[in-house]
Amino acid sequence: MNYRMIAYLLGYVLLLIGAFLLLPVIVALIYGEGDLLSLLLTAVICAALGGMMMLLKPKRDRTMHARDGFVMVSLSWIFISLLGALPFWLNGAIPSYLDAVFETVSGFTTTGASILTHVEAMPHGLLFWRSFTHWLGGMGVLVFMLAVVPLSGESIYLLKAESPGPSVSKMVPKMRTTAKILYGIYFAMTLLQIFAYQLGDLCGWGDISLFDSVCLAFGSAGTGGFSVRSTGLAEYSSYVQTVTTVGMIMFGVNFSVYFFLICRKFRLVRQNTELKYYLAIILGAVALITANLMLTGGYFTDVRNAVHHVSFSVGSIITTTGYGTVDFSTWPELSRAVLVLLMICGACAGSTGGGLKVSRVVILVKTARSELQHLLHPHSVEVMKMDGKRVDRDVIRGTSAYLIFYILIAVVSIVLVSLDNFGTETSVTSVLATLNNIGPGTSIIIGPFGGYSGFSALSKVVMILDMLFGRLELFPMLILFRPSTWRKH
Amino acid sequence: MNYRMIAYLLGYVLLLIGAFLLLPVIVALIYGEGDLLSLLLTAVICAALGGMMMLLKPKRDRTMHARDGFVMVSLSWIFISLLGALPFWLNGAIPSYLDAVFETVSGFTTTGASILTHVEAMPHGLLFWRSFTHWLGGMGVLVFMLAVVPLSGESIYLLKAESPGPSVSKMVPKMRTTAKILYGIYFAMTLLQIFAYQLGDLCGWGDISLFDSVCLAFGSAGTGGFSVRSTGLAEYSSYVQTVTTVGMIMFGVNFSVYFFLICRKFRLVRQNTELKYYLAIILGAVALITANLMLTGGYFTDVRNAVHHVSFSVGSIITTTGYGTVDFSTWPELSRAVLVLLMICGACAGSTGGGLKVSRVVILVKTARSELQHLLHPHSVEVMKMDGKRVDRDVIRGTSAYLIFYILIAVVSIVLVSLDNFGTETSVTSVLATLNNIGPGTSIIIGPFGGYSGFSALSKVVMILDMLFGRLELFPMLILFRPSTWRKH
Numbered sequence: 001m002n003y004r005m006i007a008y009l010l011g012y013v014l015l016l017i018g019a020f021l022l023l024p025v026i027v028a029l030i031y032g033e034g035d036l037l038s039l040l041l042t043a044v045i046c047a048a049l050g051g052m053m054m055l056l057k058p059k060r061d062r063t064m065h066a067r068d069g070f071v072m073v074s075l076s077w078i079f080i081s082l083l084g085a086l087p088f089w090l091n092g093a094i095p096s097y098l099d100a101v102f103e104t105v106s107g108f109t110t111t112g113a114s115i116l117t118h119v120e121a122m123p124h125g126l127l128f129w130r131s132f133t134h135w136l137g138g139m140g141v142l143v144f145m146l147a148v149v150p151l152s153g154e155s156i157y158l159l160k161a162e163s164p165g166p167s168v169s170k171m172v173p174k175m176r177t178t179a180k181i182l183y184g185i186y187f188a189m190t191l192l193q194i195f196a197y198q199l200g201d202l203c204g205w206g207d208i209s210l211f212d213s214v215c216l217a218f219g220s221a222g223t224g225g226f227s228v229r230s231t232g233l234a235e236y237s238s239y240v241q242t243v244t245t246v247g248m249i250m251f252g253v254n255f256s257v258y259f260f261l262i263c264r265k266f267r268l269v270r271q272n273t274e275l276k277y278y279l280a281i282i283l284g285a286v287a288l289i290t291a292n293l294m295l296t297g298g299y300f301t302d303v304r305n306a307v308h309h310v311s312f313s314v315g316s317i318i319t320t321t322g323y324g325t326v327d328f329s330t331w332p333e334l335s336r337a338v339l340v341l342l343m344i345c346g347a348c349a350g351s352t353g354g355g356l357k358v359s360r361v362v363i364l365v366k367t368a369r370s371e372l373q374h375l376l377h378p379h380s381v382e383v384m385k386m387d388g389k390r391v392d393r394d395v396i397r398g399t400s401a402y403l404i405f406y407i408l409i410a411v412v413s414i415v416l417v418s419l420d421n422f423g424t425e426t427s428v429t430s431v432l433a434t435l436n437n438i439g440p441g442t443s444i445i446i447g448p449f450g451g452y453s454g455f456s457a458l459s460k461v462v463m464i465l466d467m468l469f470g471r472l473e474l475f476p477m478l479i480l481f482r483p484s485t486w487r488k489h
Numbered sequence: 490m491n492y493r494m495i496a497y498l499l500g501y502v503l504l505l506i507g508a509f510l511l512l513p514v515i516v517a518l519i520y521g522e523g524d525l526l527s528l529l530l531t532a533v534i535c536a537a538l539g540g541m542m543m544l545l546k547p548k549r550d551r552t553m554h555a556r557d558g559f560v561m562v563s564l565s566w567i568f569i570s571l572l573g574a575l576p577f578w579l580n581g582a583i584p585s586y587l588d589a590v591f592e593t594v595s596g597f598t599t600t601g602a603s604i605l606t607h608v609e610a611m612p613h614g615l616l617f618w619r620s621f622t623h624w625l626g627g628m629g630v631l632v633f634m635l636a637v638v639p640l641s642g643e644s645i646y647l648l649k650a651e652s653p654g655p656s657v658s659k660m661v662p663k664m665r666t667t668a669k670i671l672y673g674i675y676f677a678m679t680l681l682q683i684f685a686y687q688l689g690d691l692c693g694w695g696d697i698s699l700f701d702s703v704c705l706a707f708g709s710a711g712t713g714g715f716s717v718r719s720t721g722l723a724e725y726s727s728y729v730q731t732v733t734t735v736g737m738i739m740f741g742v743n744f745s746v747y748f749f750l751i752c753r754k755f756r757l758v759r760q761n762t763e764l765k766y767y768l769a770i771i772l773g774a775v776a777l778i779t780a781n782l783m784l785t786g787g788y789f790t791d792v793r794n795a796v797h798h799v800s801f802s803v804g805s806i807i808t809t810t811g812y813g814t815v816d817f818s819t820w821p822e823l824s825r826a827v828l829v830l831l832m833i834c835g836a837c838a839g840s841t842g843g844g845l846k847v848s849r850v851v852i853l854v855k856t857a858r859s860e861l862q863h864l865l866h867p868h869s870v871e872v873m874k875m876d877g878k879r880v881d882r883d884v885i886r887g888t889s890a891y892l893i894f895y896i897l898i899a900v901v902s903i904v905l906v907s908l909d910n911f912g913t914e915t916s917v918t919s920v921l922a923t924l925n926n927i928g929p930g931t932s933i934i935i936g937p938f939g940g941y942s943g944f945s946a947l948s949k950v951v952m953i954l955d956m957l958f959g960r961l962e963l964f965p966m967l968i969l970f971r972p973s974t975w976r977k978h
Contacts, residue, residue, distance in 0.1 A: 066865050333907040333916065341900060364893050371890030372967060374883075376555050394863075400889040401860030404853050411830060418822040424914045427822060475864060482861070 001485075002065075004058040006072045011053025012149060013076045013141055017083065018046030023132060024087075027211075028125025035123035038090035046083055067485060073142060073161040074480035077468055080141060081105045087129055093122050098460055102452065105464045107133030108141075109471035110352060112225020112322040112439030113463070115453040119230050124211060131215035131226050137471065138222025138251075138352035139186045147179035161476045163350065171259050185258050186221065186352075193217040193247045197240060206237025216240075220247040223353045225322030225439040232324040238308060241325050245312045249282065252319035252347030271388045274348050274359040278318075281358065285314045285342055289335045296332045318342040320354035322439030340429065343436050354437030354470055356406065363391065363399045405474050410435055413466050417459045430455070434463040435470045491554075493547040495561045500542025501638060502565040502630055506572065507535030512621060513576075516700075517614025524612035527579035535572050556974060562631060562650035563969035566957055569630060570594045576618055582611050587949055591941065594953045596622030597630075598960035599841060601714020601811040601928030602919075602952070604942040608719050613700060620704035620715050626960065627711025627740075627841035628675045636668035650965045652839065660748050674747050675710065675841075682706040682736045686729060695726025705729075709736040712842045714811030714928040721813040727797060730814050734801045738771065741808035741836030760877045763837050763848040767807075770847065774803045774831055778824045785821045807831040809843035811928030829918065832925050843926030843959055845895065852880065852888045894963050899924055902955050906948045919944070923952040924959045 021043035028036040064072070084107070085100035094100040099115045106113045107130055116122070122130070136144070140162040171178045197213035200206050208216075215228045227233060233241055257275055260268045269275070290310045293299040300306035309326045316323045317339050328339060346355015363386070370382045384391040413431040420427070430452070433439060452463070469477045479485055510532035517525040553561070573596070574589035583589040588604045595602045596619055605611070611619070625633070629651040648664060660667045686702035689695050697705075704717045716722060722730055746764055749757040758764070779799045782788040789795035798815045805812045806828050817828060835844015852875070859871045873880040902920040909916070919941070922928060941952070958966045968974055 066867075070865075333910045333913060334904065336913065337904050337907045337916070341904070365897070368890040368893035368897070371886060372894075372964065372971070375887070375964060376559075376968065378555075378883075394867075397860060398864070400893075401857040403892065404857035404889075405861075408854070408857070415823065415826050415830070418826045421822045424822060424825065425912075427826070475861065478861060479865065 001071065002058065002061060002063065002068050004056045005062055005064055006068055006075065007053045007056040008058065009072055009145075010076050010079060011050040011056070012145060014046045014050030014053065014079060014083065016050075016141065016145060016148075017080050018043045018050060020132070020136060021046065021087075021129070024125045024129035027128040028123065031124040033123035033125065035087065035091050035093070035125040038087040039125055039129065041090060042083065042086040045086065049083075067479060069158050070161050070476040070479040071485065073158060073472060074468070074476045076142065077108065077472060081108055081464075081468075084108065084129075084133060087126055091123070091126060093126055098457060099453070102460050102464055103130065104133060105467050106434075106439070107131075107224065107226060108137035109437050109467040110134050110137050110222040110224040110320070110354065111434055111437040111467045111470075112219065113434055113452050113467070114226065114439070115451055115460075117230070117451050117453060119228060127215065127228055128211070131218040131224070131228070134222035134224030134226055135190065135218040136222075138224065139183060143179050143182060146175060147183050150176065161472065171256055181259055182255055185255055185262075189247075189250065189258075190217050190221040193220060193243065196243045196247075200237070200239045200243065205239035208236060208240050216244060217247070219323065220244055220321060221251050221352065223248060223251055223319045223321040223347065223351070223437075225316070225320075227323060233312075234325050241308070241312055244323060245315045248315045248319045248321045248323070252315075252351050252353040253278065254348040254350035256350055268387075273362060273386045273388075277362055278348050278358045281342070281345065282314055282318060285318070285338055286310050289314065289331075289338055292332055292335045292338075299331065313339065314342060317438060318345060318353075318355075319347045319351075320436055320438045322433075324440060340432065343432055343438050346436060356403075356436075359386065360399050360402060362386065363396060364403060366391075367396055367400065402474060405478065406435075409466065409469055409474065413462050416462045417455070420456050420459050422454075430459075430463065431466060434466040437467060437470045490560065491547065491550060491552065491557050493545045494551055494553055495557055495564065496542045496545040497547065498561055498634075499565050499568060500539040500545070501634060503535045503539030503542065503568060503572065505539075505630065505634060505637075506569050507532045507539060509621070509625060510535065510576075510618070513614045513618035516617040517612065520613040522612035522614065524576065524580050524582070524614040527576040528614055528618065530579060531572065531575040534575065538572075556968060558647050559650050559965040559968040560974065562647060562961060563957070563965045565631065566597065566961060570597055570953075570957075573597065573618075573622060576615055580612070580615060582615050587946060588942070591949050591953055592619065593622060594956050595923075595928070596620075596713065596715060597626035598926050598956040599623050599626050599711040599713035599809070599843065600923055600926040600956045600959075601708065602923055602941050602956070603715065603928070604940055604949075606719070606940050606942060608717060616704065616717055617700070620707040620713075620717070623711035623713030623715055624679065624707040625711075627713065628672060632668050632671060635664060636672050639665065650961065660745055670748055671744055674744055674751075678736075678739065678747075679706050679710040682709060682732065685732045685736075689726070689728045689732065694728035697725060697729050705733060706736070708812065709733055709810060710740050710841065712737060712740055712808045712810045712836065712840070712926075714805070714809075716812060722801075723814050730797070730801055733812060734804045737804045737808045737810045737812070741804075741840050741842040742767065743837040743839035745839055757876075762851060762875045762877075766851055767837050767847045770831070770834065771803055771807060774807070774827055775799050778803065778820075778827055781821055781824045781827075788820065802828065803831060806927065807834060807842075807844075808836045808840075809925055809927045811922075813929060829921065832921055832927050835925060845892075845925075848875065849888050849891060851875065852885060853892060855880075856885055856889065891963060894967060895924075898955070898958055898963065902951050905951045906944070909945050909948050911943075919948075919952065920955060923955040926956060926959045 021039055025036065025039045025043060028039050081101055081104050085097065085104040088094040088100040088103060089097045094103060094115070102115055142158050142162045146158060171181055194213045194217045197208050197216065198210065201208050212228055218224070219226050229235060233244060254272070254274060257269055257272055286307065290303070290306050293306055293310065294303060312325050313328050320343070328336065344356055345361055346357050347353025349357045349359045366384050370384060373380060373382055384396065410431055413435065414427050417431055418427045455463070510528055514525065514528045514532060517528050570590060570593050574586065574593040577583040577589040577592060578586045583592060583604070591604055631647050631651045635648060648668070660670055683702045683706045686697050686705065687699065690697050701717055707713070708715050718724060722733060743761070743763060746758055746761055775796065779792070779795050782795055782799065783792060801814050802817050809832070817825065833845055834850050835846050836842025838846045838848045855873050859873060862869060862871055873885065899920055902924065903916050906920055907916045944952070
């Protein structure tokens with residue numbers, strides 16, 4: 001293990017977090033609500049610690065192997081979570097440090113699960129930092145670092161370890177350029193959403209302050225789900241809700257699709273297998289749940305209104321954002337079952353969304369189907385295709401392994417959380433909601449407007465780990481915790 | 490498709506069922522409770538129909554391909570279920586034919602899920618038939634046919650399709666001899682259990698009639714779970730319960746282990762990977778649940794008593810029998826979560842138990858672990874071993890596909906059953922209990938003493954299919970229902 005190189009890069013990440021903390025510092029200066037000191041102090045701590053670690057920069061051996069890359073990514077996410085939690089705790093807005101870490105991990109991993117019961121009581125600087133963690137975590141802190149720091153060729157491991165999806169497609173040959181393009185699209189789309197909110201405010205389609213616009217846009221862009229109100233998005237106008245629906249669904253699309261659009265490579269967009277399934281699943285789920293709600297009765301009287309709220313909920317859950325306009329925990333069982341499935345399915349690979357990812361689900365179903373064929377015709381060789389190209393055997397094997405680890409981690413977590421005795425549905429959905437980086441579960445206790453504050457410390461630790469496992473797509477964290485990683489070779 | 494050959498073999502199976510029905514006919518003659526006619530009539534129908542179908546015996550082309558074998562197995566299980574349900578319906582003991590089919594499928598697939606609320610009201614002949622379906626279905630009707638009918642070499646497909654587990658090990662080179670050995674061991678062990686019950690009755694360790702002994706032994710041997718009392722095994726003495734515990738766990742072991750014991754090949758028994766895991770899981774689960782119950786308080790005051798009932802429940806659930814001595818649906822959440830996991834895990838391959846099978850779980854975990862290794866060292870080649878031998882690549886791929894199909898079928902079933910709005914826990918556990926051939930779920934509605942009569946017709950059809958999917962290990966039924974199976978090539 002190249003410890004010096006890992007420490008050096010970790011230091012760089014902390015330095016960046018220190019710099020990013022200056023944004024909420026500015027917000028705290030504007031509002032003057034007593035959160036300035038805690039934010040500034042944390043920025044200084046990050047910068048100092050980061051600077052010291054950067055002194056460890058190795059003089060000769062700068063090579064990084066796959067293992068080093070995975071360990072570095074896991075460690076940096078743990079470090080930024082532990083340090084990013086400081087402002088909430090130092091300020092006293094969240095009295096328990098464990099709760100503060102839970103909230104910060106939930107932010108960076110774009111989960112959006114909150115232990116807060118009264119969001120409005122928090123100072124604006126801290127609220128801004130809370131939503132900003134979504135934005136940073138959505139595209140990834142290390143991807144940002146790759147965009148600004150010139151690193152050697154091995155940096156592909158970092159991108160691989162932090163980017164969602166079964167395979168990483170470099171858009172352009174140079175890693176640094178790819179990272180820059182990703183952040184460029186991300187930044188522009190976020191600005192567009194803020195602009196859409198403000199346009200509505202100007203035209204009288206629904207009041208929303210600039211602060212709220214920025215925070216909600218951060219939450220949608222990172223598909224996080226932290227709101228600035230305890231009632232989620234229920235109190236905003238239907239224009240604001242519609243903008244958010246469109247925003248969430250757009251941020252759940254693989255960013256390479258937008259890159260192809262910019263480059264006018266429309267053929268590649270049309271060929272994108274995952275995009276077709278993603279949109280088909282959304283449309284199918286909206287139709288099914290709307291029908292279920294209208295036929296059951298007692299939920300919506302007007303179909304248009306039903307479609308509006310169901311689209312929002314489906315978009316919110318499949319992209320693993322977790323915003324809510326209505327309390328879907330009271331919906332009939334079929335609708336809730338569909339929402340849980342969307343939770344697990346998740347958004348597209350290469351997006352900011354969580355979950356298994358649509359492409360993984362597609363690969364798994366195709367794997368199973370081709371195995372059935374193989375059973376009947378043992379000598380036939382079938383080629384699996386995605387986006388018109390042959391899928392690599394390693395990707396297929398890796399996807400099966402991903403599913404198995406996913407199940408194992410979920411199972412162990414559910415067993416541990418069930419010690420709280422909150423009921424099976426709560427245990428299962430809270431684990432799925434954190435592992436898939438959704439936030440709100442579909443149970444009564446942790447519906448879209450419920451909090452996670454009631455869980456025991458053990459359950460909170462389990463869920464913190466689940467959020468990190470989910471955001472980093474299992475393997476980096478598995479490698480970090482595997483004893484043989486730390487054995488001398 | 491070789492339709493004539495399939496029809497011929499199907500006819501043979503029906504003829505066998507007609508012959509087997511003579512046993513409950515004798516019981517009905519002894520007790521004289523008015524169920525004689527319905528049983529006799531069904532036997533005649535089976536024999537007549539079977540005889541007619543056997544006339545289709547092909548003169549020349551007797552070859553069977555894999556597809557023919559899978560289709561034949563699925564069809565024969567559907568046929569014997571539809572015909573085996575007749576006695577219950579004709580007699581009027583189960584007024585609805587759908588319910589009668591549910592009960593019979595539950596019997597043959599060794600599920601043990603019952604729509605009866607008052608078992609004691611049923612005549613003894615029908616009760617015997619109900620338990621006898623467990624015994625026949627446990628080892629398999631087609632395996633029996635293989636033992637008595639001389640068939641050509643392609644009969645391996647039939648054994649493959651009906652025998653549980655990721656790979657079929659022929660104990661001896663000749664298929665027919667293997668089938669004979671399997672049924673020989675099965676018969677002897679069932680007799681042993683009946684003898685143990687009767688010994689206890691003689692020595693005054695607990696009253697149990699010969700009829701009850703036979704039925705309970707059938708239920709344990711097939712790991713089915715139908716009892717002859719509404720209260721399961723709660724009313725029997727603790728000696729009877731202990732005999733049943735040991736019996737269930739023994740029938741959950743791969744039968745080749747017993748064959749090796751008979752042949753004095755002790756090295757092969759010691760090398761059996763699955764057996765070690767199976768016993769370790771049972772011991773671990775008993776320890777965990779006992780600790781959970783004793784620490785929670787309010788369940789057992791005496792550790793010995795707790796271990797007695799927990800061992801029974803764990804043995805009953807992991808072997809997918811489903812007998813109950815206590816109502817574990819009231820146990821704390823951790824214990825119930827462990828039971829659900831045991832349900833899914835299931836017993837050993839090559840036993841009469843259901844579930845995923847311990848060896849599949851072991852292969853899946855090993856697959857995932859080797860993939861993690863592959864991620865770090867892409868050029869390393871790891872060999873997976875079971876029982877000291879290398880696992881075939883096809884088995885590994887097939888096991889991953891099995892897991893994916895298993896999840897897909899469970900998901901679709903849960904969504905359909907959730908239309909009944911009985912609560913998520915009930916929908917999930919009832920689907921898992923039928924798909925894994927357990928019987929009782931762990932929910933409040935369908936605890937070990939609850940029935941399945943309350944579900945809608947749609948849910949019952951879904952569960953009937955789930956039971957067949959589970960017993961035949963997915964692939965035969967998938968191939969039967971795949972449209973391309975029926976397309977002309």
